[in-house]
Amino acid sequence: NAGVTQTPKFRVLKTGQSMTLLCAQDMNHEYMYWYRQDPGMGLRLIHYSVGEGTTAKGEVPDGYNVSRLKKQNFLLGLESAAPSQTSVYFCASSNKGQGEIGELFFGEGSRLTVL
Amino acid sequence: GQNIDQPTEMTATEGAIVQINCTYQTSGFNGLFWYQQHAGEAPTFLSYNVLDGLEEKGRFSSFLSRSKGYSYLLLKELQMKDSASYLCAALDSNYQLIWGAGTKLIIKP
Numbered sequence: 628n629a630g631v632t633q634t635p636k637f638r639v640l641k642t643g644q645s646m647t648l649l650c651a652q653d654m655n656h657e658y659m660y661w662y663r664q665d666p667g668m669g670l671r672l673i674h675y676s677v678g679e680g681t682t683a684k685g686e687v688p689d690g691y692n693v694s695r696l697k698k699q700n701f702l703l704g705l706e707s708a709a710p711s712q713t714s715v716y717f718c719a720s721s722n723k724g725q726g727e728i729g730e731l732f733f734g735e736g737s738r739l740t741v742l
Numbered sequence: 743g744q745n746i747d748q749p750t751e752m753t754a755t756e757g758a759i760v761q762i763n764c765t766y767q768t769s770g771f772n773g774l775f776w777y778q779q780h781a782g783e784a785p786t787f788l789s790y791n792v793l794d795g796l797e798e799k800g801r802f803s804s805f806l807s808r809s810k811g812y813s814y815l816l817l818k819e820l821q822m823k824d825s826a827s828y829l830c831a832a833l834d835s836n837y838q839l840i841w842g843a844g845t846k847l848i849i850k851p
Contacts, residue, residue, distance in 0.1 A: 669841030670831075671841075728773060728833070728837075730775070730787035733784035736783075
């Protein structure tokens with residue numbers, strides 16, 4: 628039982644380059660989230676999805692795009708990376724969502740450095 | 743604005759008890775979560791409180807006072823493996839999680 632898997636684990640980009648982070652979950656969860664974690668700050672929600680084919684903006688969506696073409700996958704894209712996007716990115720899933728309570732299951736994180 | 747406050751770092755001794763406090767200010771409130779995060783790893787769920795009072799789960803307990811906007815996580819019989827960051831997160835009226843910056847707990851032998 629893999630849970631939530633993120634790839635890649637580490638990546639170094641140059642300013643202006645693009646990349647995609649992949650999140651896959653095998654728990655049949657409807658809800659998926661992308662967070663970033665920066666030193667001295669709480670987790671900040673970038674985008675989320677309440678089901679296959681749907682996405683919504685979170686607290687800090689600028690500079691990122693997402694897609695949820697399949698229920699088990701949630702992709703986070705950076706079209707033109709900036710040094711401010713240097714961070715650790717966490718994907719999470721839940722079988723609960725808006726109006727309900729549920730714990731989040733996190734992936735192990737993707738450490739991105741933008742030079 | 744919405745805000746979660748928790749201490750940045752705490753130090754405790756193996757075998758002892760430690761209490762990690764969290765105060766919150768949110769637009770509405772639908773409960774409070776505690777997560778544990780070991781260095782370089784994913785956060786993992788510890789507890790959820792929505793009613794006032796203490797919830798005990800083995801060596802870990804979590805307390806909530808809604809009137810005071812206050813919660814704490816109590817860790818008993820500390821073990822070296824409890825060295826981690828502890829994240830407090832409040833669920834606001836829109837069921838969005840507001841996260842604290844985390845408390846790094848250092849356990850000394």
